[in-house]
Amino acid sequence: MTTLDLSPAPGAAPLAQMVLAQAGAEVRATLRNGEQLLLTLIIPILLLVGFSKAPFLDVEGPRVDFVAPGVLALAVLSTAFTGQAIATGFERRYGVLKRLGATPLSRTGLMLAKTAAVIVVEVLQIVVLVLVALALGWAPHGNPLTVALLVVLGTAAFSGLGLLMAGTLRAEATLAGANLVYLLLLALGGVVLPVSAFPESIRPLLEILPITALTDGVRSVLTGVGGFPVGAALVLLSWAVLALAAAARWFRWE
């Protein structure tokens, strides 16, 4: 029998080590989960290839120049919102959040780890999608740092909404709701269909959606048509502040 030294030697690991370990576990869980990959990579790639190749769209310039920015925004939505909401909802349901709360990893540490995991997955998604788009003849313009800023703001807004959902609804309701919201925002938020395709009367409503702000902002930078997208950044910032505050207020750990 193995002998173990069970004599007490308690102590917390350094915060960075705990956060890295937890973030690594979350990234592995995401990459192993087939349904998550469907939402985070397979659907965005299919949309990117399909809408760039097939003549469904009536847009100025090469279709891939229109579609690629939308699909990048969809990637952020899928990971920060849908994936995070579902994963966190089930962690809450199975007592994982409770159990982690009894370890030296603080709630702040857990949130840092979740944020880091979301960013790592987004970077992987963006690399894959950019390579596919370039292969399809995409010619991006603009400042990549501006795009990165919009992605960060979008990530904050979608994470807040995802955590709000995961922390207040039952896991099954979160699963259904997060997928439904993904589909609705994919259809309505200018991801592959321009918002101008919708009736004039509902457009103001669509334009204040976080996904629309992200797609419009990223698209205007990458197509090189405008300067810094102030409006889009403000819409995303507002969503981020409201959603994160609401999640902090109403999130229930058990």
Added chain:
Amino acid sequence: MEDAAVEVRDLVKRYGRVTAVDHLDLRCRRGEVTAVLGPNGAGKTSTIEICEGFRTADSGSVRVLGRAPDDPELKPRIGIMLQSGGVPQAARAGEWLRLVSRFHAHPLDPQALLDRLGLSDHARTPYRRLSGGQQQRLGLAAAVIGRPELVFLDEPTAGLDPQARHACWDMVRELRAAGVSVVLTTHHMDEAEKLSDHVVIIDRGRVVAEGSPAELTGAERQLRFRARPGLNLDEVLSALPPGSAAKESPAGHYIIEGQVDPSLLATVTAWCATEGVTTEDLSIERRTLEDVFLELTGRELR
């Protein structure tokens, strides 16, 4: 004061109109194994979870290793095994244990712990595919991996097969030998009797008895035997010294309590002979913790 691992005074916890914990006092000494026994709904888990910092008390005071239960400084010093769950369904057993080990400064080797608890063949098995007993053992492993001073085990052997139960008991004994304080809840009287230095029986949110297993079961002995059901016990009682008691529970199982000595044994067997009753499994036993428990908390189901 300093030797208390857990010190609970006048604890009250209500859920709506239900009072789960009703002015309860509990003291668990350092370096000892304390078993908290009680029927379902007695308030065991509520009490433990307040000590673990998962729930807040409505009133009363709780000190764990001299600190408030929600003190973050306590987290590395206590190890916790939940009644169930707490692990992501898709996480592999070995990965989960390695992850928890990374939260601690001086953890045990996860692989050695898996070996020790018979889980090394399942290191790559996702949590949801582990059997109930394997999930429990993984929970136990995660509770001790950080080398805590105090371990809370909530029904650690519920649903375990005998081998796994013994593995868990061995672990508790080793923890105690290493100087770790252990607080466990259980329904199993034999578990409390075998493992613990101190037993606290709670019922309806209050402590109804406490002491060492020997103190609780007392020196009193009893004569037990089996025979055909429905014997007239009043007759045998009239032949026994005053203060003796006799009961049939369940049908066909008889217990005679009192001054259990050779003359009492002779009286009972002689009476059986005149009645033409054949006894089986006749034995003289100490009261078990189970007897004490049922006396205190009643036999009715609830």
